[in-house]
Amino acid sequence: MGHRLAWSGAMLLGCVLMGMGCGSTDNTAQNSVKKAPPSDGQIQRAYTMKCSLCHGTDGRLMASKAPDLSLSEMSLEERVALITYGKGTMPPQKGILDDATIRGIAKYIEQFRD
Numbered sequence: 001m002g003h004r005l006a007w008s009g010a011m012l013l014g015c016v017l018m019g020m021g022c023g024s025t026d027n028t029a030q031n032s033v034k035k036a037p038p039s040d041g042q043i044q045r046a047y048t049m050k051c052s053l054c055h056g057t058d059g060r061l062m063a064s065k066a067p068d069l070s071l072s073e074m075s076l077e078e079r080v081a082l083i084t085y086g087k088g089t090m091p092p093q094k095g096i097l098d099d100a101t102i103r104g105i106a107k108y109i110e111q112f113r114d
């Protein structure tokens with residue numbers, strides 16, 4: 001009977017060793033923690049999808065009572081807050097776009113200014 005016990009002990013040891021082998025999943029863990037900042041292309045796409053409907057691709061469409069973004073004098077921080085929380089008929093992006101993308105768009109629309 002002692003025979004069998006030793007065998008199951010070896011199995012147990014094997015599992016522990018294998019478990020340690022699987023412990024080397026650090027790579028994926030790092031990837032999920034450190035998120036790459038949005039690229040210019042991603043920011044432009046997000047603007048096209050979420051904003052151009054009312055503001056147009058050049059900021060001057062002025063649909064749904066949207067103001068002409070080329071005339072906007074808002075500061076970067078004001079724009080970040082406005083895009084995050086929305087105003088009037090402008091929908092909030094909080095929880096839809098991440099903070100880095102919102103900030104990226106807030107900078108992106110500066111190019112519409114004359």
Ligand code: HEC
Nearest residue numbers: 050051054064065066067072073074079087088089090105
């Ligand atoms: C449904 C239409 C609509 C969409 C979509 C929309 N906006 Fe607006 N936007 C508005 C309206 C309406 C206002 C004016 C809000 C107010 O002052 O009451 C506004 C105001 C703004 C202003 C302030 C301009 C100023 O100086 O007064 C900025 C900047 C802006 N929008 C950027 C964006 C961005 C960036 C997006 C995409 C994330 C976006 N908007 C999506 C309708 C929209």
